[in-house]
Amino acid sequence: MNKKSVAVLGATGMVGQRFIQALVNHPYFEISVLAASPKSAGKKYSESAKWYLEGGMPEEVKGMKVVSTEARIEADIAFSCLPSESASEIELRLAKQGAAVISTSSNFRYDDDVPVIIPEVNIEHVGLLLEGQRKRRGFEKGFIVKKPNCTTTGLVMTLKPLQDKFGIESVIMTSMQALSGAGYEGVPSMAIVDNVIPYIGGEEEKVEKEVLKLLGNGRKDAKMKVSCSCNRVGVTDGHLESAFVKLGRKASVGEVKRVMREFEGEVQKMKLPSAPIPPLIVMEELDRPQPRMDRYAGEPERAGGMAVAIGRVREDNVFENGIRYSLLSHNTVRGAAGNAVLTGEYLFKKGMV
Numbered sequence: 304m305n306k307k308s309v310a311v312l313g314a315t316g317m318v319g320q321r322f323i324q325a326l327v328n329h330p331y332f333e334i335s336v337l338a339a340s341p342k343s344a345g346k347k348y349s350e351s352a353k354w355y356l357e358g359g360m361p362e363e364v365k366g367m368k369v370v371s372t373e374a375r376i377e378a379d380i381a382f383s384c385l386p387s388e389s390a391s392e393i394e395l396r397l398a399k400q401g402a403a404v405i406s407t408s409s410n411f412r413y414d415d416d417v418p419v420i421i422p423e424v425n426i427e428h429v430g431l432l433l434e435g436q437r438k439r440r441g442f443e444k445g446f447i448v449k450k451p452n453c454t455t456t457g458l459v460m461t462l463k464p465l466q467d468k469f470g471i472e473s474v475i476m477t478s479m480q481a482l483s484g485a486g487y488e489g490v491p492s493m494a495i496v497d498n499v500i501p502y503i504g505g506e507e508e509k510v511e512k513e514v515l516k517l518l519g520n521g522r523k524d525a526k527m528k529v530s531c532s533c534n535r536v537g538v539t540d541g542h543l544e545s546a547f548v549k550l551g552r553k554a555s556v557g558e559v560k561r562v563m564r565e566f567e568g569e570v571q572k573m574k575l576p577s578a579p580i581p582p583l584i585v586m587e588e589l590d591r592p593q594p595r596m597d598r599y600a601g602e603p604e605r606a607g608g609m610a611v612a613i614g615r616v617r618e619d620n621v622f623e624n625g626i627r628y629s630l631l632s633h634n635t636v637r638g639a640a641g642n643a644v645l646t647g648e649y650l651f652k653k654g655m656v
């Protein structure tokens with residue numbers, strides 16, 4: 304198989320390193336460019352990146368020269384994980400050049416012509432929106448696809464089967480979010496050790512908006528109410544969330560667990576390399592999921608961290624037709640790089656890149 308050439312933009316950061324883990328020895332993709340800020344450019348990857356992840360820096364990238372995002376970059380696919388305020392210019396430039404840009408940054412996420420994708424949930428939005436995007440932005444072959452905020456991603460994966468089967472009227476969610484969600488230097492240790500911070504700037508607004516876009520039909524937002532409260536906790540990886548959902552009709556705890564367990568998307572049927580089977584793991588233990596134990600949920604091997612672990616499914620005491628549960632998803636894998644790579648795998652198999 305002829306592999307597609309891939310650039311990672313923001314390759315030295317937390318999410319960039321997850322992209323590298325997901326792309327090394329990938330059956331469809333070959334890393335050809337590692338790009339970061341001018342400060343890292345011109346050095347070998349092993350000299351410019353401080354590796355944060357388990358398993359150590361892969362040999363395949365150690366000797367690659369990091370280029371500046373300001374340089375000319377040639378690749379079939381650009382996986383972008385730049386700070387949102389630095390991402391727009393380069394993402395537009397690469398899409399104009401003909402690349403498929405698949406991005407974890409929040410710039411463009413709320414534009415009507417930009418699909419925001421969780422492959423199992425709304426992959427059809429890509430087909431619906433891309434023609435309009437190309438016309439509007441003057442792209443001939445390239446395009447821009449976004450993935451949602453990491454906190455939105457796990458929540459929406461659990462809501463999708465409920466919406467399809469029972470309908471949803473409203474959702475209340477409280478998150479306990481990992482430190483890696485803010486980048487390596489994001490939260491000072493003195494602020495978070497022995498502490499919980501009940502505020503993450505802009506996060507609640509993002510989740511509340513994105514749930515509606517993802518569960519909508521691609522042109523119109525879903526009609527439901529969403530309210531959330533986001534907290535930073537002293538956990539390295541994995542966002543734990545408590546969800547309280549008012550369903551459109553009465554459903555028993557058993558029915559809810561069954562539809563969650565049976566849920567799958569086209570990417571599971573296609574057996575794509577990063578597609579977890581199953582995508583939702585419903586646990587029966589009373590004290591699970593937990594970040595330390597369950598953040599790498601997902602089989603087969605390439606899909607570790609791509610499944611969402613769910614536990615404590617029970618009736619809600621406040622909402623009529625209410626259900627409540629806990630969910631855990633790995634914020635830099637399913638919530639960022641892994642979700643983007645799975646989207647790339649789908650687009651590749653469909654001949655769109």
Ligand code: NAP
Nearest residue numbers: 313315316317318339340343384385387389408484486639
């Ligand atoms: P990070 O660890 O701070 O990494 C940022 C990367 O961008 C580094 O490679 C950095 O290169 C590069 N960069 C910074 N400023 C740049 C500039 N002006 N021009 C070109 N490159 C620049 O951040 P992160 O946590 O990986 O997050 C990256 C993006 O993904 C953000 O938009 C974030 O919102 C999004 N995201 C993060 C998560 C998460 O859980 N962390 C989840 C979903 C989405 P240097 O090393 O050269 O500075």
